[in-house]
Amino acid sequence: MQKWRGNVLKIRLMGTKNDIKWFEKVLKKQPKVAVTEFSELYRNKGTNRYYRAYVEVQKANIKEKSD
Numbered sequence: 855m856q857k858w859r860g861n862v863l864k865i866r867l868m869g870t871k872n873d874i875k876w877f878e879k880v881l882k883k884q885p886k887v888a889v890t891e892f893s894e895l896y897r898n899k900g901t902n903r904y905y906r907a908y909v910e911v912q913k914a915n916i917k918e919k920s921d
């Protein structure tokens with residue numbers, strides 16, 4: 855298991871199913887971000903169009919330049 859440093863950032867996403875799935879792919883391709891958890895989609899009350907998902911991310915374990 856890789857060791858991650860830094861605090862966890864918790865994010866709530868809201869949008870259509872396609873928008874959330876698209877953003878999940880984009881987020882997972884970011885080299886400086888480690889997606890540690892991505893929830894299932896939850897339907898927003900009162901609408902069939904919009905959903906929400908919850909994401910936990912941390913800074914990826916990337917070597918930084920030292921001063």
